Amino acid sequence: MSMNLDMISLNSEFSEGTGLRTEEMLLNVGPQHPSTHGVFRLVVKIDGETIKESLPVIGYLHRGTEKLAEGLNYTQIIPYTDRMDYLSAMTNNYVICHAVETMMGIQIPERADFLRVIVMEMNRIASHLVWWGTYLLDIGAMSPFLFAFRDREMILELFNELCGARLTYNYMRIGGVKWDAPPGWIEKVKEFVKHLKKEIENYHALVTGNEIFINRLQGIGKFDAKTAIDYSLSGVMLRSTGVKWDLRKDEPYSVYNRFEFDVPTATEGDCLARYQLRMAEIEQSLRILEQALGQFPEEGEIMGKVPKVIRPPQGETFVRIESPRGEIGCYIASNGKDKPWRMKFRRPSFNNLQILPKLLKGENISNMVAILGSIDIVLGEVDA
Amino acid sequence: MLGFAKGLGYTFKQLTAKKVTHFYPDVPYPMPPRFRGIQHFSPEKCIVCNQCARICPTECIQLTGKPHPDPEKKGKIIDTYDINFEICILCDLCTEVCPTNAIVMTNNFELATYSRDELFKNLNWLDDNNTNVREEN
């Protein structure tokens, strides 16, 4: 991305009132900075402690996933999607499988659908836990990070048992999933759900009620529903302004229409609201998990009827699902071959990040990291 | 400051909680049976069908075959087989397509070396990597 040249011109002025000369200054945050959660650079122009302008510079992690996909067949693309939103690889796996399955009209066996929903919701919780821990680390609390990673570790262990990897799962296949649940795995997930339900209470005791924390976040990074829609924000960023929009509810995919759950919303649109929503979402995910584990089919196939060579018919498709960060979409244009002619991912982190310069304008520099963290970006997904 | 005190209370309670840390690498870290570690390759099973090299998304498998030494028998046997672990992403696709289970995953995962060249593993090395071989493939 080229630099915006206007930003580099810095003003200095003499204030009659105080008798002081003030000067604007450019501050470069990142690309290697612990609070940018990846390789992300933010150039801010500050006057004293006030941010005048800011410019996010992205692309350090760009691997050209969409272009690479044009040279790969559909099964080969799945491991690449693991590396986009690497905190929630299961939802990424799902979106590409869902797109191809929609194009080819493949029926998914029930058991595979349930396994998919279970792993996606577990991944949502894991992703929110990482956010919770690192966000509090950003604003200065150390211990929540340790607790969050302790509990996330349990999810990763369960995934490791299921598909043999802790982060880059490559678990779903077009038409189903690669592995069936190993013996006793479902019981272990049930145990975990029970454990986390208790832990969530402790998380609230540890952080949510803390007065310093509430005062720190209330009223900063605020925007309204119209702005959110204008910037095409999604996920918690959108729901924190009062718009009730969750694709699991509004355009149910997989077997989500069989479960009862709420879509938490808030109206404040500030960092605190986003914190509360993500915590509430963990609770809702646990609710979905409980129901999915309860209704889990005793037996059945895990792969549907899939042709040996996957060749979606000529045409195009766009599907979208709800990832922990917002709406993730997958667009495929096929010319009937076994490789896509063009593939495009709508990545929520990328869209959500766009609002950052607007939110930072006029803010105090000490709020910068708190606002950036509340957007919850994953740089692998921003840059793809 | 009630909320603040409550939070501190939870932290203090952890003093008596069970430890969750592992003593890796002093104590080896066991991985579950399905874990995708470094591959084991059995040359005698390979039928040189090239499927693994074709499915590999990062094109890190290089293989060549040679005619069967016994002129009575048809087909080929494997001559060289290399995996470049600089770019292998342990995605499991090669082991999934192999019709004879010549290439299978193991539970070994310690790949760190001092030189990048050492990550280029050949047939003999992959054949010798025969501990903790995964059972279901």
Ligand code: SF4
């Ligand atoms: S695990 Fe994946 S990347 Fe590695 S050799 Fe096999 S197919 Fe290639």
Ligand code: SF4
């Ligand atoms: S897929 Fe298996 S049998 Fe075929 S070439 Fe590869 S290792 Fe050999």
